[in-house]
Amino acid sequence: MGYNPRVSSHFEKLQENSSIIANSATILGITVVGALIASYVNIELLPVITVSGDISVGVQEAFF
Numbered sequence: 001m002g003y004n005p006r007v008s009s010h011f012e013k014l015q016e017n018s019s020i021i022a023n024s025a026t027i028l029g030i031t032v033v034g035a036l037i038a039s040y041v042n043i044e045l046l047p048v049i050t051v052s053g054d055i056s057v058g059v060q061e062a063f064f
Contacts, residue, residue: 050056 047059048056049059
């Protein structure tokens with residue numbers, strides 16, 4: 001029983017690597033939020049190009 005110096009060294013390594021862990025968690029969080037935004041937001045653009053006179057083409061309808 002008593003003080004174990006190996007436990008102290010584990011805490012020191014954790015403190016040294018805490019910025020790496022925090023940056024990794026930040027990147028993971030940004031990735032998750034980006035995925036949620038992509039799954040919940042739907043934007044539909046309907047630009048129309050007039051070719052000549054009465055002829056117009058909906059770009060999104062024609063190409064996508």
